[in-house]
Amino acid sequence: MTDPAHDPSAATSEDPENQVDPVAVWRRAAPDAVLLDGFHALKHAVRFGAEVLVAVTADRAAALALADELAADVRDALAELLTEVSHATYASLVPRPHPTAVAALAVRPDRAGNLAKLAHAPRTAPVVVLDQPRNLGNAGAVVRLAAGFGATGVVTTGTLDPWHPTVVRGGAGLHFATAVERLTVDELPPGPLFALDPEGEDIRSLKLPDEALLAFGSERTGLSAELRARADHLVALPMRPQVSSYNLATSVAMTLYHWSATGGAPA
Numbered sequence: 001m002t003d004p005a006h007d008p009s010a011a012t013s014e015d016p017e018n019q020v021d022p023v024a025v026w027r028r029a030a031p032d033a034v035l036l037d038g039f040h041a042l043k044h045a046v047r048f049g050a051e052v053l054v055a056v057t058a059d060r061a062a063a064l065a066l067a068d069e070l071a072a073d074v075r076d077a078l079a080e081l082l083t084e085v086s087h088a089t090y091a092s093l094v095p096r097p098h099p100t101a102v103a104a105l106a107v108r109p110d111r112a113g114n115l116a117k118l119a120h121a122p123r124t125a126p127v128v129v130l131d132q133p134r135n136l137g138n139a140g141a142v143v144r145l146a147a148g149f150g151a152t153g154v155v156t157t158g159t160l161d162p163w164h165p166t167v168v169r170g171g172a173g174l175h176f177a178t179a180v181e182r183l184t185v186d187e188l189p190p191g192p193l194f195a196l197d198p199e200g201e202d203i204r205s206l207k208l209p210d211e212a213l214l215a216f217g218s219e220r221t222g223l224s225a226e227l228r229a230r231a232d233h234l235v236a237l238p239m240r241p242q243v244s245s246y247n248l249a250t251s252v253a254m255t256l257y258h259w260s261a262t263g264g265a266p267a
């Protein structure tokens, strides 16, 4: 018999006769699954092909009204997935309730598949490398940027887990739109490495190639010695004297924008 924790259809039928307990499915799947916290995270994940195991809402009518308004393309899929539970039950499943009262669990994409995407040649868009980032919110914002610009992926070095629930929350479910993995500097995919550093060459004089790795240092200490040793180019963002540095995520935003404005970026 199919395990309902791994059979999305088992938990999502609108026919009460066919429903299994979504809470039981949730509790069994939660330890290994990715939490999609809120309507927008679920919407993005479904759009970009996530395998959703279970999805609950404390207000199904409100969630589907949001889908009608903002996500007609996935409205039917959401209607199929979402099971209404009491607000107390919903709140017991999530670290803190989201204003949309929607939450879901999805399968984390396979590491081998992500590594193949990151190494695939020729690359049509850069890979963003965050070298030992510390701030989970920054990492989430970077995943969202990478998804928006169609970057090939986001790689982190160091101890931060780029699939930590807070990072996924900051990424608004867009981890499913780009390849997100943690690697060591030695394991970085091939490609010319452009490391962002205020002491580098002015980005405005450069065109960043599609096959580039674009690397950014940690919030506290900047680029590690190991990453610098692997870098082919040091690149600076324009910044007036006396300002020390930009925020990590805004540095990624400016760099991806520069790549897109100078020839990159798929439609």
Ligand SMILES: C[S@@+](CC[C@H](N)C(=O)[O-])C[C@H]1O[C@@H](n2cnc3c(N)ncnc32)[C@H](O)[C@@H]1O
Binding pocket: 195, 196, 197, 198, 199, 215, 216, 217, 218, 219, 220, 221, 222, 223, 235, 236, 237, 238, 239, 244, 245, 246, 247, 248, 251
């Ligand atoms: C908050 S900054 C790091 C500041 C850190 N105190 C340091 O010593 O570098 C995080 C990262 O953003 C990028 N960054 C910030 N401002 C930059 C600039 N003006 N030019 C190039 N990269 C910059 C760099 O990759 C940097 O390592």
